Amino acid sequence: MNLVINTLDELLAHAHELEREAVERYEDLAGQMEVHNQPELAELFHKMAAIEQQHVVKVESLAGSQPRPLAPWDYQWQTPESPESVPVGQGHYRMNPHQALTLVLACEERAEAFFAELAESTSDPAVREMAVQFAAEEKQHAELLKEWLARYPEPKADWWQDLDDPIAQE
Amino acid sequence: MNKAEPLIARYSHKDYKSAVKPIWCPGCGHFGVESSLFRALAYLELPPEQVAVVSGIGCSSRIPAYTQCYGFHGVHGRAPAVATGLKLARPELTVIVTSGDGDAFSIGGNHFIHACRRNVDMTLLVMDNEVYGMTKGQPSPTTPADWDSKIAPGGTGVNPFAPLAVALASGANFIARGFSGDPNGVARLLVEAIQHPGFSFVQVLSPCVTYRPEEKFWKKMVHSSSVEPTHDPAVAGHRLLSDDGFTTGVFYIGNRPTYTATVGTSDNDLSAIEEELAI
């Protein structure tokens, strides 16, 4: 599927949904980590959600209002979901901050790629200009995340091991 | 899908999500289904208090309490019956059943068949992970015959059943399959299913990362249907029976009349009935 976005309205609608979904997914992950007794990761994801929420607000101010949402399946993502969201099925209850940040970094990189590709494919100069700007911001985040990532050790080889069996319920 | 577009969205994802946090394993496909459900409801702009989410028992069946809608978390396998009673009593509500493959096809198999057949206007969403998650990894009616498990070492030796084909044969009015790794695709299926009159059945392949970690590879196996949905049950039947089980999309859109024996009001009181008994 080729990306065809030629109006600012459409671009802002995409940017808005991208950031909004990122918030949604980070909050979900934060909740999952709370439930699974990983307060440090819960905090990390809450923080990510807060950062993305600022972006939501920023897009809204650029647009002058909350952009009118498209149907969820009408967004032109090149990925199953909006690029800045951690995909469904990722995450683990024993992951460590390094792994969490790796997931987050991948989101920022996908977002950057999305805007960069959009900038290239659009025929509208205003759209291109804004897309380039968005891509640059995402790249900046990605760089920052790489710094954070370097501060956390990689997981041990047997990081996923749990000596207890899962618990049967209900 | 026609809808008058409002200037701003009346509802968003957040309006459908409750404060109760899922107990699901991080990575579980059911998270994606939950997102899809919220997106579909937001798209349809259904007021949360006008939606009832009814379930049985299982990891998948935990969804009602995670929604900000009215919920009913009943006993194992019987949610379609609860939903039938509710919808007949309150036809103006949007009624959605959320279930798992064990809940809907094994213990609830009879209700599944008869709900399809009765064709009450509701949507059955089955999160199919081909395993019993909640009880620690036993085979379900959709588990491959040779899947090794504690309870059935070496496999059950019993062929899995084809829920979509069963639904078609039983009379479901809308039949679709989605994949939880594609929440927007599932949202679209749900929107169509909810909008279509009568009984709609949506199977969502939803990996259980704990007991079926190999299902993570489903994302490489699913492929969307290359053909348009059909109104012809014979064509749908052929497709469903020759399908590999990983095709996503809408398979069948029927036009059977919806069951309409709903509770209403009446000006009659009991006097005429009591008069029949007089001697």
Next chain:
Amino acid sequence: MGSGGAGSITTGSLLLEAAGQVGWYGLLTRSVGPQIRGGEALAMVRLAPTPVTGHGDRYDVLVALDWHNASRFIAEVPLDDKSLILADANGGDPPPAILATGAHLVTLPFTDLADELPGARPNLLALGMLSELLGISMDSTTQAVIRTLSDKGLSAAHATDALAAGGQLTTTFPHTQRLAPPKPRDTGRYWLITGNQAAALGALRGGVRFAAVYPITPATDLSEWMAPRLQKLGGQLIQAEDEIASMNMVLGASFGGIPSMTITSGPGLALMTETLGLAVAAEVPAVVVNVMRGGPSTGIPTKSEQSDLNIALYGLHGDAPHLVLASQSVADCLTTTQWAVQLSEALQCPAIVLSDQFMGQALTICERPAPLPDAPPRRIASAGSDRYDRYALTEDGISPMAIPGTLGRQHTADGLEHNAHGTPSSGAADHLAQLNKRCTKLEQYDYGDAWAEIDGEGETVVLTWGSTAAAVLEAATQARASGLAVKVIALRLLSPTQPDKMALAMRGARRALVVEQSHSAQFHHFLRAYYPLPDQVEVISRPGPLPIRPGEVLNLLLHGNQS
């Protein structure tokens, strides 16, 4: 009695209807063979100038259209040397056991005469004969026949002729005794009704507007009678795929705010018990009318027994306080079922109403039951934006229930243990609090005097329940005539138990008789578990299908266990 399509049950009900027209009270029950059609069938009719709720100890007249397989019924038709048997001459030989009763046998040409008369059938001749014997005007009988049989092609003239010819037969045998007609009554105050119909009507009066059922004898005729009438009131009765589904549909509809019920018998109740536990935990009102038959398993589906008491009281898993009520007569099926709906709605708790085949399928002429006083309706939460705790711990244990569609009151009704808000919780404190709440709401409620029917005074107390009450009340009346002071306590509310009220009712009791129709004395054990009984206790606990008769209760009352 008769077989092969002789129409004996129709004969019995026409007789009852005609008798009702001229002012008799009466009751008809039936007993049938296992065949679907053409089997042997027996209609037992009792008429009296005062209300009839059970059968007596003997029958005055037995009309036998034929004797095929009649020995099946011998135990159900006690006859003696004062009884009269009117049998068709072509009907074969009476079983020796019937003759051994000493009853006076007269053979009559029912079939021969019917062959000669156009449109006549032996059972119509028998009906004409019985009307004449009982002093019922031919007019009322003819009307009853025409009302019922005209759509089966019987012309009025033929009916009149056949009934008259039957009446003429009474001149051919030396039975001179005729009943004096009863005192005329004002019309309109009386009903011809079965217990199953009465239960349906009680449910409708109580406000039930949705029912989901699965057919099972002897409860099906309740559902069938109710279905079209529910529709007239804007409601619906639907046939589910099984009893598990019907119970769950009922919970769904009730969760939707509509008072709802299901109708079943023992095996069906067994299938419903898991869902009844859910109704207790999720606090969803629901009424189950269970028309008992002989059990366990398929048992004796067409005959009565009081053996579902245990499953109704104790059949739920977990600690699951719920309502169990029992009807005591055909007319009481209405009152008790209506009360059950009221209680279930007010207490947000499932109610099981125990009826039985005897009452359910008995056709009676009874006085129109008075309407019950209005009860507090289901407590509903109205729309709002403040915090809503679905399972709030209130003083009386009842918390307002929000009905789907109500803004700002969304919650999940949950069978998982939960906290006051409704969020699943496995914490000990939440479990205890909710268990207490569900128990308290049933215990604190004021059930008034309806918990039991109490009759008479005396140091001898008979404790009974259900349809057995009829025989007990009759025996008590006879015992009083013999000088024994007897008090009868017939329980209507079996759960929750009423220890204070029972203590009051039992004050001064020195001797208790327990009368029930169950092999394992379920009621006796229940009483022992919950209520103090005096030292001297005698028990009649007989299984079905034979009804408990006044004579055996009287015998025990007057002579004790040694007789």
